[in-house]
Every structure is written in C-alpha cells, then in structure tokens.
Amino acid sequence: MADPASLNTLAALDPVHERTGSVGDMTGPRGRRPRRAFSRANIFLYGTLILVSVYYLLPLWVMVMTSLKGMPEIRMGNIFAPPMEVTFQPWVKAWAEACTGLNCEGLSRGFWNSVRILVPSVIVSIAVASVSGYALARWRFKGSETFFAILLIGAFIPYQVMLYPIVILLRELGLYGSLWGLVLVHTIFGMPINVLLFRNYFAAMPEELFKAARVDGAGFWRIFLQIMLPMSLPIFVVSMIIQVTGIWNDFLFGVVYTRPENYPMTVQLNNIVNSVQGVKEYNVNMAATLLTGLVPLIVYFASGKLFVRGIAAGAVKG
Amino acid sequence: MLVPNHSVRIRDLTLTYGAITVLRDLNLDIHDGEFLVLLGSSGCGKSTLLNCIAGLLEPTDGQIFIKGRNVTWLEPSERGIGMVFQSYALYPQMTVRGNLSFGLKNARMAQAEIEARVAKAARILQIEPLLDRKPAALSGGQRQRVAIGRALVRDVDVFLFDEPLSNLDAKLRADLRVEIKRLHQDLDNTMIYVTHDQVEAMTLADRIAIMRSGKVMQLGTPDEIYNRPQSKYVADFIGSPSMNFLDGHYERGTFRAEGFQIDMAGYQLGAPQVADRPAILGIRPEHVATGALVNAAPIKGEVTVDLVEPMGADTLVWAQVAGKPFRIRMDGQARVVRGDRLTIGIDPSKASMFDAKTEERL
Numbered sequence: 001m002a003d004p005a006s007l008n009t010l011a012a013l014d015p016v017h018e019r020t021g022s023v024g025d026m027t028g029p030r031g032r033r034p035r036r037a038f039s040r041a042n043i044f045l046y047g048t049l050i051l052v053s054v055y056y057l058l059p060l061w062v063m064v065m066t067s068l069k070g071m072p073e074i075r076m077g078n079i080f081a082p083p084m085e086v087t088f089q090p091w092v093k094a095w096a097e098a099c100t101g102l103n104c105e106g107l108s109r110g111f112w113n114s115v116r117i118l119v120p121s122v123i124v125s126i127a128v129a130s131v132s133g134y135a136l137a138r139w140r141f142k143g144s145e146t147f148f149a150i151l152l153i154g155a156f157i158p159y160q161v162m163l164y165p166i167v168i169l170l171r172e173l174g175l176y177g178s179l180w181g182l183v184l185v186h187t188i189f190g191m192p193i194n195v196l197l198f199r200n201y202f203a204a205m206p207e208e209l210f211k212a213a214r215v216d217g218a219g220f221w222r223i224f225l226q227i228m229l230p231m232s233l234p235i236f237v238v239s240m241i242i243q244v245t246g247i248w249n250d251f252l253f254g255v256v257y258t259r260p261e262n263y264p265m266t267v268q269l270n271n272i273v274n275s276v277q278g279v280k281e282y283n284v285n286m287a288a289t290l291l292t293g294l295v296p297l298i299v300y301f302a303s304g305k306l307f308v309r310g311i312a313a314g315a316v317k318g
Numbered sequence: 319m320l321v322p323n324h325s326v327r328i329r330d331l332t333l334t335y336g337a338i339t340v341l342r343d344l345n346l347d348i349h350d351g352e353f354l355v356l357l358g359s360s361g362c363g364k365s366t367l368l369n370c371i372a373g374l375l376e377p378t379d380g381q382i383f384i385k386g387r388n389v390t391w392l393e394p395s396e397r398g399i400g401m402v403f404q405s406y407a408l409y410p411q412m413t414v415r416g417n418l419s420f421g422l423k424n425a426r427m428a429q430a431e432i433e434a435r436v437a438k439a440a441r442i443l444q445i446e447p448l449l450d451r452k453p454a455a456l457s458g459g460q461r462q463r464v465a466i467g468r469a470l471v472r473d474v475d476v477f478l479f480d481e482p483l484s485n486l487d488a489k490l491r492a493d494l495r496v497e498i499k500r501l502h503q504d505l506d507n508t509m510i511y512v513t514h515d516q517v518e519a520m521t522l523a524d525r526i527a528i529m530r531s532g533k534v535m536q537l538g539t540p541d542e543i544y545n546r547p548q549s550k551y552v553a554d555f556i557g558s559p560s561m562n563f564l565d566g567h568y569e570r571g572t573f574r575a576e577g578f579q580i581d582m583a584g585y586q587l588g589a590p591q592v593a594d595r596p597a598i599l600g601i602r603p604e605h606v607a608t609g610a611l612v613n614a615a616p617i618k619g620e621v622t623v624d625l626v627e628p629m630g631a632d633t634l635v636w637a638q639v640a641g642k643p644f645r646i647r648m649d650g651q652a653r654v655v656r657g658d659r660l661t662i663g664i665d666p667s668k669a670s671m672f673d674a675k676t677e678e679r680l
Binding site: 206208209211212213214215216217218222226227230231 | 369372373374393394395396399400401403404405406407408409410411420421424425465468472480
C-alpha cells in the first residue's frame with residue numbers, strides 16, 4: 001500500500017477520480033478530526049466562564065472569610081484576605097447569642113420556627129398540587145380548563161395586592177398570627193406554579209397507560225397512587241426544591257402573618273443584621289446570613305441532578 | 319328484542335366534540351365469537367368507536383350492548399371487556415406478574431384464583447419465564463404478549479385491540495398476527511380489532527367494517543369486501559397495488575370509454591335493470607390476464623409497458639389505458655422491459671362497476 005506506484009494505480013481505479021477529475025488521494029484525513037486544546041474558541045469560552053465564576057464567587061469568598069475573622073482583624077480593612085487567625089466565635093454567636101432587639105437567642109429560634117413552617121407547608125402544598133395537577137390532566141371536568149387558566153393568572157398577581165385581604169381572611173378563620181395560618185398562605189401561593197408543573201408532567205405520561213388502568217378497574221386514587229406516583233419522582237423533587245427554597249427564603253409573609261415568637265429565620269436574620277444597638281458585628285452578620293442560606297444550598301446540592309431531569313421532562317413534553 | 323348470539327350491539331352511536339362529529343348514527347352488530355376488524359385510514363373514527371365500546375369515551379348519543387346487557391353507562395371494568403393498546407401500556411414499575419394481576423386485585427379476587435389465572439395466561443402466551451421481569455427488560459413482542467395476557471386473565475367475553483401490532487417491526491408483526499389468529503381459534507371470544515393495515519384486516523377478520531368519517535362504508539367478509547366492494551372508496555382502499563379505475567359510460571350492457579369498449583356480459587349487476595349512465599370501471603391489477611391466460615379472457619387488448627417494478631414473487635407493470643396509468647400484476651418470472659407491447663385480457667365478471675356520480679356499485 002505504501003508503494004507510490006500502487007497508490008497511483010488505485011487512484012486510476014478510483015471512480016470518484018473518473019467522475020470529478022480530482023486525484024483520488026488515499027493518504028488524506030481519516031477518522032476523527034484532531035482538535036486543538038488551546039484554540040481561540042476554547043480560550044474565549046473558558047475565559048468567559050472563569051470570569052463569570054469569579055464574579056459570582058467573590059462575594060461568597062468575602063462572606064466566608066469575614067465570618068471567620070475577629071472584629072479587630074475586620075477593622076484592618078482587607079476584606080479579600082483570608083483570616084490570620086481563624087475563629088468560629090461569630091458562627092456560635094450568630095446561632096445562639098445574637099440579639100434581635102427583643103431577645104438574645106440568636107438565629108436558633110428562627111431556624112426551628114422556619115423548620116416548623118417549612119415541613120407542613122411543603123408537604124401540604126405538594127400533596128394538594130400533585131392531586132390537582134393529576135385531576136386537571138387526566139380527569140377533565142366541565143370548566144376544568146377555565147379553572148386552570150384562573151389558577152395560572154393567580155401566578156401573575158403581585159403578592160402585595162393580596163396581603164391585606166388575606167390578613168382579613170386569616171382573622172376570620174381564626175388563624176391570624178399562628179403557624180398554621182402561614183402554612184395555609186404558603187400552600188395557596190405555591191399552587192399556580194406547582195399545579196402547572198404536575199399537570200404538564202402527568203399530561204405527558206402516555207394516555208394509554210391511564211386507559212389500561214381504567215379497564216383494569218382502578219379508580220381516581222388507585223391510578224394516582226399505584227400507577228402515576230411511582231413514575232413521577234423527578235417532578236416531586238422539582239416541586240420540593242421550588243417549595244423548600246421559596247418558603248425558606250420568604251420574608252414578606254413571615255413578617256406579615258406571624259407574631260414575633262413565630263418569626264421565621266429570614267425575619268430573625270433581618271432583625272439581627274439591622275439591629276441598631278452597639279457596634280456592627282460584620283463577622284456575626286456574615287455568619288448569620290450564611291447559616292440562613294445553608295438549607296436551600298444543601299437542597300440544591302443534594303438533588304441537582306433530579307431537578308434538571310424533572311424540569312427537562314416537563315419542558316420537553318409539556 | 320336482543321338476539322342472544324349477538325355479542326356486541328351498537329345502536330345509533332353518535333359522538334361529537336363541539337362542532338366536530340366523529341361518529342354519526344353508527345349501528346353495528348357483532349356476532350358471538352366473531353373476529354371483527356375495524357379498518358380505515360387515520361381519523362375515520364375507528365379508534366374512537368373502540369374507545370366507546372370500552373367505556374373510555376362517553377358517547378353523545380346512542381347505546382352499546384354487550385352480551386345483551388346495556389353497558390352504555392357502565393365503567394370500563396364493569397363491561398366484561400379486555401383491551402390491548404398500541405403502545406402496550408404496561409405499568410412500568412410493576413413486574414409482568416404485577417401487570418397481569420393488577421386488574422384482578424382491583425376486583426378483590428382471592429389470591430389463589432389470581433395465581434391460577436396468571437399461570438394459565440402465562441402458559442397460553444408462553445411468557446412464564448418472564449413473570450418476574452419488569453416491562454423495560456422485555457422486547458417489543460414480549461411486551462405485547464404481556465399486554466394481551468392482561469386482557470386474557472380477566473376472562474372476559476370481548477377482547478378489544480387498538481392497533482396492537484403497529485409498533486412492531488414487519489417480521490414480528492407477521493408472527494404475532496398468526497398468534498392472535500390462533501388465540502382466537504382457541505378461545506372463541508369475540509374480538510374487535512382496530513387497524514389501518516389491510517393485510518392484518520384481510521388475514522384476521524371474520525368480517526371487516528370499513529370506516530370513513532365516522533360511518534361504516536361496508537361491512538362484510540374479507541371475500542365480499544375484496545371481490546364485491548360496494549363503493550369506489552372501499553374498492554380503492556382494499557388491495558395493494560390498488561385497483562385501476564377507468565372513466566366511461568355504461569350503455570345497454572356495454573362499457574364505453576375513450577378508444578375502446580367492453581362488453582359487460584359476464585358482469586353481475588347489483589340491480590336487474592341498470593339505466594345508461596356515466597360509470598367507472600374498476601379492475602384489480604391481479605385480475606388482468608397476461609401471457610397464456612389471455613386466451614381464456616373474454617376481452618383482449620394491447621398496451622405498451624411504461625415502467626416495471628419487480629417485487630420478487632410478482633412484478634408490477636405500469637402501462638397506459640385511455641390516457642391514465644394502468645397497473646398490471648404479472649408473475650415474478652415474467653421478463654418485461656419498458657417499451658414492450660403486451661397483450662392483456664380482462665374478465666368483466668371479476669371487475670367492479672360504479673356510478674360515476676354516487677360512486678356506488680352498479
């Protein structure tokens with residue numbers, strides 16, 4: 001093969017050569033095209049990514065570093081520098097001793113309040129939304145489309161408009177100021193987006209599966225619990241993440257609909273950071289903020305993969 | 319009023335979605351133990367009709383009787399039907415055993431009885447080694463067998479098939495077709511089978527109902543449908559390659575067209591007296607005689623070959639008659655090329671003649 005004479009004979013036999021007049025070169029490119037690691041496109045791409053990462057990570061860096069410094073070191077002003085002497089005292093203070101103006105119990109009380117609000121709110125809202133989405137997708141009733149449209153419009157009304165009417169509503173229900181009142185509010189406001197998610201997910205499931213189950217004598221609940229539920233873990237994870245982060249990060253409803261002893265962590269954080277008495281303890285404030293953000297962060301890390309899968313499933317088929 | 323040997327009766331069935339009428343005043347009687355195929359192109363309402371019989375769609379008007387019982391308002395599970403779907407519709411998180419027993423558990427059947435029925439169905443369908451697998455671990459053919467098994471265990475009077483073979487490749491489809499036919503011979507249940515595949519319809523059916531825009535165009539045995547189509551639509555729909563149609567006039571026993579005329583002496587007219595009128599003559603490509611058989615045909619002619627499509631077992635030849643393409647099916651061993659002159663013979667007794675205006679059989 002390597003013999004040039006034999007190559008020429010092959011070129012002469014090559015039908016491509018006969019048709020196009022080009023020399024049938026058998027020594028040219030073959031297989032995968034080689035790619036350079038340091039091409040201009042790569043440098044541009046990775047350069048941009050690194051730049052953007054730094055832009056987003058820098059504030060986090062400052063917060064973490066500041067929270068590990070003592071106040072004298074902070075006053076020196078080098079906010080980007082790592083601590084010369086690492087101290088966890090600000091974290092302990094933020095969690096257990098920081099003062100809010102009312103008491104000096106730190107964030108711990110707010111944390112447990114948030115947990116007590118979060119758990120029932122997430123469970124109730126997902127339970128109601130999944131069943132509603134299932135009913136709207138598979139058991140259409142007269143006016144179900146209109147009902148769904150109205151529900152979606154609910155997602156576009158600013159919360160501020162509804163604040164006061166809901167205060168009256170909760171007062172009439174006797175729930176104003178209680179944890180359960182706030183749970184109810186979170187459940188209601190979680191409805192539009194979560195029902196939409198579940199409805200689209202269930203609507204994308206093969207209809208024949210649903211029909212087969214009906215022929216097999218399964219009713220509304222049995223089809224939901226035994227056929228649909230085991231197939232819908234991704235969308236439950238998506239819904240859970242949306243609800244956990246949304247409810248955990250909520251400030252407005254927490255401050256409006258509860259009494260001080262039930263304030264969630266975000267409100268507590270605000271009260272610590274914004275309390276005007278004494279010196280501004282930047283390290284404690286940073287530690288408190290990081291503590292508050294920890295829960296959504298953990299949720300994202302733990303379920304990121306499922307989150308993407310669930311979102312993609314809903315988006316493509318829905 | 320109800321004759322006992324009717325398994326399924328459909329009376330004046332109408333289904334409308336707003337302004338769209340999917341089924342209109344449809345009447346159909348299906349005998350006990352019959353294999354009925356609902357055949358039609360997509361959108362003709364055949365699947366809708368099957369879903370109405372199953373109780374998965376609510377009719378706007380009309381009645382459905384199964385085994386002499388009015389089931390119009392009953393739930394699917396109460397109708398005594400089993401259904402097999404195109405996409406198999408197996409419950410993905412359950413094993414094959416779980417899939418087969420799901421319906422029986424819902425009916426609160428005793429565990430021993432469930433096991434006996436599952437074992438029996440698995441034996442009939444030869445899926446015993448697969449009982450503990452999940453559907454994802456099965457091939458297409460195995461999945462469809464499990465889906466049939468799910469209908470089988472319910473021990474019902476009527477089986478409904480909604481294009482069950484459409485998702486399979488050609489070879490598996492042919493295999494499973496034979497299995498379904500054998501199953502019907504062994505079980506003797508009534509089976510209603512929806513398909514758009516005329517080969518499935520012809521091979522499986524005791525009777526075929528050809529549907530078009532929500533109506534049954536013709537109901538008859540495969541033989542009747544093929545040899546005596548009652549309308550041009552049915553004639554065109556059944557048969558591959560499809561029937562040749564020639565435009566002309568029927569005048570006192572003769573079919574006249576541009577450049578030729580055919581004495582229709584051997585043709586069996588639908589009515590004793592047929593008035594002269596514009597007509598369409600339909601001749602199946604396989605009923606055009608060539609070679610040695612031409613001598614036996616009452617009518618002879620000559621055509622020029624335009625195009626040849628060899629298909630192995632037979633060869634399809636395209637020619638021109640009265641200025642329109644004319645297909646002739648020849649033996650696969652015949653050697654013809656473009657430009658050949660070919661003598662053909664036509665037997666009017668095998669032809670179909672339709673009114674040019676109403677397109678109904680004369």
